[in-house]
Amino acid sequence: YKRIGIQHWSTCLIFFPFSLRMPSEILLKIFSYLDAVSLLCTGCVSRRFYQLANDNFIWIRIYSAAFSSKRSNWKVSSVEETAASVSLLSVEDKEVGYWKKEYIKKQISSVKSVLAHILKPVNPYTGLPVKTKEALRISGLGWAIILKEKSGKEHMMQHVDLSLNDASITVAWYGRNWPHLSTLSTLDLCGVTPVFMDRYKPPVPNGPRWLSLIAKYDLSHLSKSTMIGCDRLVRIFCLNPGLLVGLWQEDGLAFVIANLHFHHLVERSTFGSATFPYVLPPHSPFVDDNPEYGLQGYQLHIDMHGGGIFYLCSTFHNLFSRKGYIENGYVKFMAINLKNNREHLPLIGKVGLAWRTDIFDGFIESCSVVDVTLLDEHRKPFWCMSSPVCMRSAVFMGHTYYIDYMDIEGGVHAELVWIEETEEYFIVNLVLYLSVAKINHWFG
Structure with missing residues (x-):
């Protein structure tokens, strides 16, 4: 195969009927010329190919070439000589596929190490990693949703579209082959990372990847209480954290949109497993005897956007509160005061959320x-x-509107007024709520 110029196993599939009759020894010799990606793809062809493609002697050569210690006085002329330096017992005593698993584990660990290094520098003004976008590009990171039916059947869909915002990423899925909504029970949102990363080359299409669970959603919660808007074609529902589900008016799935904040985005999308999400490192509390500690000195940056259009981008410094400003377990922080006209902020443009599918938008x-x-x-x-x-x-307030968001860690309340003369909204009141429990834990 090598002599006639076949470099990738996808080309070898042309000869598949012929190769079925080949002796195992010849197939193993052919497989020994393949790289790791091609060898993994080969194992998907048939049960026999899977067993042969797990051969420990082939994989220990690949493992040794990739991860052997590099010493100045150790000269290796070929992959075969590298593998020969490893004791045969380390190959023969291991179960079939052992060195393949070890190689993949080491590759994943190597990718995670590179990403952790890229994400180390932090912007002192935003508190977020400086190179998040670079890490996304280098890793080839993507996102997928796994729709699970009540019968146990699963449907996995790779993202179709994504857009980067100032502090978040918006990822979209749409198409024509959605399973029927009534058969579905849950939706898993996962990061999808190529096992083999090369910062100078794009990831291999359909190459081996691993999943990192970000969040799990119950689709039975698509009810009137979670519906946040509609137009003549679709109704949209919000599921926390940050998921938007669009249904056609006749109840079929139209699209799914995930909104992911940059904070720990890469870690959550790569460092977890297919069944368990990434766990944040333990926080060491800042201990201080000042009774006002934790009630002052906050900086808030808030964005409002929809489908690539930005309506608000603003930063508020030195937010503070008082001990008496506690409601239902949340401390109240005032960012924009209704009584102070100089603090009121306009929204730019007509507020709305743009959506699209392969048929309509x-x-x-x-x-x-x-x-x-x-x-x-x-x-x-x-x-x-x-x-x-x-x-x-x-209600009963004419051109007055409000926006509310709340979770176990915090919440936002905004009041807006529509100005007829200028045809724009003004935020006249903006209040931030932070959980007392989180403040106490954070500041000790």
């Missing part, structure tokens, strides 16, 4: 995505979130 008024990045007084990320929200009309 549309615009749902009064809906958008809010990104919150809150830093403590040491400029460390304290609370970060990205979520769809809806601007609702205040």
Whole structure:
């Protein structure tokens, strides 16, 4: 095969009927010329190929060439000589496929190590890694959703579209082959990372990848209470954290959109497993005897956007609260005061959420995505979130509207007024709520 110029196993599949009759020894010799990606693909052809492609002698050569210690006085002329230096007992005593598993584990560990190094530098103003976008590009990271039926059957879909915002990424899935909504039970959101990373080359299409579970959602929660908007074609539902599900008016799935904040984005998308999400490193509390500690010195950055259009991008410094400003377990911080006209902020453009599929597109008024990045007084990320929200009309208040978001760590309340003369919204009140439990844990 090598002599006639066949370099990739996908070409060898042309000769598949002929290769079925080949002796195992000849196939093993052919397989020994393949690289790791081609060998893994070969193992998917048939049960016999899978067993042969797990051969420990082949994989220990690949492993040794990739990960053997490099010493100045150790000269190796070929992959075969490298493998020969390893004791035969280390090959023969291991179960079939052992060195393949070890190679893949080491590759994944190597990718994670490179990403951790890239993400080390932190922007002192935003508190977020400086090179998040570079890490996304180099790793070839993508995202997938796994739709699980009540019968146990699974449907995996790779993302179709994505867009980068100032502090978050918006990932979309759409198509024509959705399973019927009534048969589905849950949706898993996962990061998908190529096992083999080369910062100078794009990842191999359909190459081996691993999954990192980010969040799991219950699709039975698509009810009136989670619906945040609609137009003549679709209704949209918000599931926390940050998932938007669009249904056609006749109840079929139209699209799914995930909004992911940059804070620990790469770690959550790569460092977890297919069944367990990434666990954040333990936080060491900042211990201080000042009774006002944890109630002052916060910096809030807030964005509002929808489908690539930005309506608000603003930063608030030195937010503080008082001990008496506690409601239902949350401390209240005022960013924009209703009584201070100089603090009121306009929104740019007509607020709405643009959506698209391969058939239709549309615009749902009064809906958008809010990104919150809150830093403590040491400029460390304290609370970060990205979520769809809806601007609702205040009852009996004419042109007054409000936006509310709340989770176990914090919340945002905004009041807006529509100005007829200039045809724009003004935020006249913006309140941040932080969990007392989180503050106590964070500051000891």
